Amino acid sequence: MSSAALDGAITTVVRELRRRGITSDDRVMLTGANTEEFVLVLFALMDLGTSIALVDRRTPAAEQARLLAGAGAGRLLTDAPLPPGSTGIGQLSLADLCATALSAEAPAAAGRASGGGRDRSARFARWFAREDALIVWSSGSTGTPKGIIRSGASVRANTERTSARMAYRADDVLLPLLPFTHQYGLSILLLWQDAGCALTLQTSSQRVDAALAAIRTHGVTVVDAVPATYRTVLNMLESGRADEEWLSTVRMWCVGGEPLGSELRQRFAGRIGKPLLDGYGSSEAGNIALAVPPAPVGCGRPLKDVTVRVLDETGMPVAPGTVGEIVVRTPDYMTGLLGPDGTTVAVDHAEYRTDDIGRMDARGNLTVLGRRAAVHRLGHTLYPDGIADRASACGALVRVIPVVPEDPDDRAQLVFFVADRAERSGAHWRAALAEHIAEHERPNRVVVLPEFPLNRTGKVDRQSLQRLAESAVARGGKRCELT
Helix, strand or coil, rough: CCHHHHHHHHHHHHHHHEEECCCCCCCCEECCCCCHHHHHHHHHHHCCCCCCECCCCCCCCCHHHHHHCCCCCEEEEEEECCCCCCCCCCCEEEHHHHHHHHHHHCCECCEECCCCHHHHHHHHHHHHHCCCEEEECCCCCCCCCEEECCHHHHHHHHHHHHHHHHHCCCCEEEEEECCCHHHHHHHHHHEEEEHHCCCEECCCCEEEHHHHHHHHEEEECEECCCCHHHHHHHHHHHHCCCCCCHCCCCCCCEECCCCCCCHHHHHHHHHHCCCEEEEEEECCEEEEEEEECCCCCCCCEHHHCCEEEECCCCCCCCCCCCCCCEEEECCCCCCEEECCHCCEECCCCCCCEEEEEEEEECCCCEEEEEEEECCCCEEEEEHHHHHHHHHHHHEEEEEEECCCCCCCCCCCCCEEECCCCCCCCHHHHHHHCCCCHHHHHHHEEEECCCCCCCCCCCCEEEHHHHHHHHHHHHCCCCCCCCC
């Protein structure tokens, strides 16, 4: 779809939204797969200046209804069919909204759409001026999702900072294997518009085989995905179901959404010959730090005007290379949290305590290890995600889940999960792990899984692992296996 055709389609969808009674005074909830209909409706709502609450399409219908009411949104715009017995009041179909726009279009060129560059930003001016332009929900990977309200100005500024760092080119072809209803995927759509390059849509991020075919067919130059997707790519290459030659056009392999372990980082670079470019961001603050070629280190340096500090438990800065809590100051921070009936609960903008841990080298490159979640064990303060990062040097993906006892006289137990398709024994992995961790960090339990459970966004499902860890500890009693 050419840039001019895209502009025309957006204008047609704007007219249809107005005909359905949606204006710049409204707030609506938007959900759907990564389709052209979703993109057109999203940009049409931005053109109108409507407040947009994005929700993952895999969220159950009852939960979507709860979020809709809690956000104070008047309409649900979705690609899902009406539930049985529903009247459809308040629900609009993305296909219906785009029917006229797409029927009047010339056929899209193999699913590729050209971005409009900076000239299109003027038509989104009303949306950029809103204090409640965007609402997203946190992933809920560590608890109940929270509604995060961001201003249009903060979204726009963060897009510009990101674009300056990544240096996209007009001849790039982007392939985002991420849901557009989340911060990371949405940012790619806005970056595409800013760069004026081409975009290839992949409806399902789970179909890695189709993604590899798209790379080959459309000459994709930039891929964005979560770590689990790149593990699948490597598995397909190693099993002979894909060929490295198909991937030769890609100049940047970008990864985010959750910490990138050293095992996958090394394995990918060794097989593909190009590094994974890690990034760090959040729903609350947008992109924070991004690594770029030719020699990326961790998540790279913080973006322009973004400051990152690494602090110890007393709130003091730590020395370069030392693990501590990541604290961020950014002009792109959220306006507030979603309160009752769609109200905004203001937050302190002085600093953003991420509750993540990481380290920063002497050159200012940030490496993120995971959630803080410190536990005290055998006289030591331990960060399970930091232990897991070092333990992954054993040659497998490792997650460490603490189980903190209710009885304060009992020790916190560490359950090590190892992803091993060969499902070798726990004893095998216990010996392999011991080479990379200190004695006081050794596991109480080792649980081997063929692969880790994933949540709706393709991240490792920490809540599922927590339940498995608690079950493993309960079955094993209080015995402490530290030898």
